[in-house]
Amino acid sequence: MSLLNNVMEHSLDDGYAEAAARRGATGTSRLPGTLRGRLVLALGLVLAAVVVTVGAAQTQVAAPTLAKERQKLIDRIESETRTADELQKSVDELRDDVAARQRQALNDQDGEAERVALLAGATPVAGPGIELEVNDAKEASSGGGNDPRTTSDFSDTGRVRDRDMQRVVNGLWASGAEAISINGQRLTSLSAIRAAGDAILVDNRPLVPPYTVLAIGDPQKLSTSFLDSADGQYLHVLQENYGIRTRISEKEKLELPAAPSLIIRSATPVPSTGPSSSASGNGKGTH
Known part of the structure; x- marks a missing residue:
């Protein structure tokens, strides 16, 4: 009975009672969660x-x-x-x-210096010739078939490529062109036609289609010779099979600008030793 009375009289542990008394004395209480x-x-x-x-x-x-x-x-x-x-x-x-x-x-009263400058592209030139326009197809087609330029690098055969313009220019030179420009860029013996992505560069200057090629020479002979050449037939294949658009016309007068720069870093002139050397040099220059 004494144990039961003790539990009833001391229901809260003395330690808990003492802690509660201290919290009450300081005025603090535990906040709800x-x-x-x-x-x-x-x-x-x-x-x-x-x-x-x-x-x-x-x-x-x-x-x-x-x-x-x-x-x-x-x-x-x-x-x-x-x-x-x-x-x-x-x-x-x-x-x-x-x-x-x-x-x-x-x-030079005979105009030899001016003729050399014309051949080198160092001065503007005018004369009869042909105008050849080469443009991308309206809708580019996929590669395959008998494309003469099919490689793993070119799947869009409806676009004009740098190699196409190289063949066009080389074909015109071989057909008797005396001066050539592409979109106003005069070509010389030092000119390069390259690609940068989808863009065509002429002497590191980008061009945009359509590509207008002006070539000075006898219009009828130049046109006939180019169209009958292998390069002309190559262009015809691109036109027939892949929709690349071309147009050629004869012109009574064309005007081509001078080349933007002519920088020679390695070649030097051979000193003249007499009349025979001069004759040989002239023959080479007009070849």
């Missing part, structure tokens, strides 16, 4: 709002700096472009001056 969760959520939202506000403020502060740097880059590009244009203009003027001085120094 739901209230603690709400406080943690509110604190997290406050911290997120602070982070977003600070980030927006930093972005707003940095925006003028980025805009200034971008404008500086644009101004620099425009300035360098103007400088390049001025240098190109100066190069053209110096080239014309050098050509005039060369003609004056040679004092």
Whole structure:
């Protein structure tokens, strides 16, 4: 009975009672779980709002700096472009001056120096000839069949390629053309027709279709000879089988510009030793 009376009189452990008394004396109590969760959520939202506000403020502060740097880059590009244009203009003027001085120094009354300049592409030229336009097909077709240029690198046979223009130009030279240009770009013995992706480059300058080829020479002979040549037949195959569009016409007068640059890095002239050497050089120049 004494044990039962003790349990009834001391239902709460003495340690728990003492801790509860201390909490009551300091005025603190344990918060319910739901209230603690709400406080943690509110604190997290406050911290997120602070982070977003600070980030927006930093972005707003940095925006003028980025805009200034971008404008500086644009101004620099425009300035360098103007400088390049001025240098190109100066190069053209110096080239014309050098050509005039060369003609004056040679004092060639027979016009040999001018003929050499015409053959080299160093001066504009005019005369009769043909105009050949080569353009992509309206709808490019897939590779295959009897395509004379089929390789693993070319699946779009409806587009004009650099190798096509190479064959056209070589065929015109072989047919008797005296001067050739493509889209206003004068070709010389140093000219190169290459590709950069889908673009065709002539002396590293990109061209866009249609490709207009001007060739000076006897219009009828030049046209007939080219169309009957292997290169003319090659172009005809591309037209018939893959829709590449071509058009050739004879012109009474064509005007071709001078080549933009003629830079010789390795070849040097052979010193003249007498009349026989001069005759040999002339024969080679007109071949």
